[in-house]
Amino acid sequence: MRNRYLLMRHGHSQANARGIIVSSPERGLDDFGLSPTGEAQLEALLADWRWPAPTQALHSDFRRTTETAARVAACFGLALEPEPRLRERHFGELEGQGDDRYPEVWARDAEASDHRAFGVEPVSAVATRMRAVVDALEARHRGETLLLVSHGDPLQILLAALEGQPLTRHRDRAPLAPASITPFGD
DSSP: OOOOEEEOOOOHHHHHTTTTTTOSSHTTHHHHHOOOHHHHHHHHEEEEOOOOOOOOEOOOOOHHHHHHHHHHHHHTTOOEEEEEGGGOOOOGGGGGSSSSGGHHHHHHHHTTTOGGGEEEEEHHHHHHHHHHHHHHHHHHHOOOOEEEEEEEHHHHHHHOOOOTTTTGGSSSSSOOEEEEEEEEEE
């Protein structure tokens, strides 16, 4: 890798607080921003920043990721760059249902990275679009620290792809916590 990446999951959101799946742009772009818990997480994270300062901040255009990225970008004086390819994985007919439905999808993910059960976006498609963001950044930048603010599932899928792991194993790593940063590269 020519750059260092700070892969950040958004802070705790209103959808997290309600225990529901919000994965469609129709619901996620304008609604379901950060919860008070998420705001507090970001405040604590920024007060105890332990990573290199980012030189650029790209984010999913969902409200919860935009609000997260805006807080970090303001701290470091960066402009925000919405990047739709960093969006949440679409969970199809599970949209708006309880987040207790995720394990059903993840069990199928472990069997086949291209499944579309429940109308979900296949893991392979998520990996392709997320990896395309990194590949484009690698082509344009060298020696930068790039902050990518996204969602738990897409980031875990991206990490599996970047590490050369089978995509069916993206849930083998511990789940990324809200407002967490996972460094990668350089």
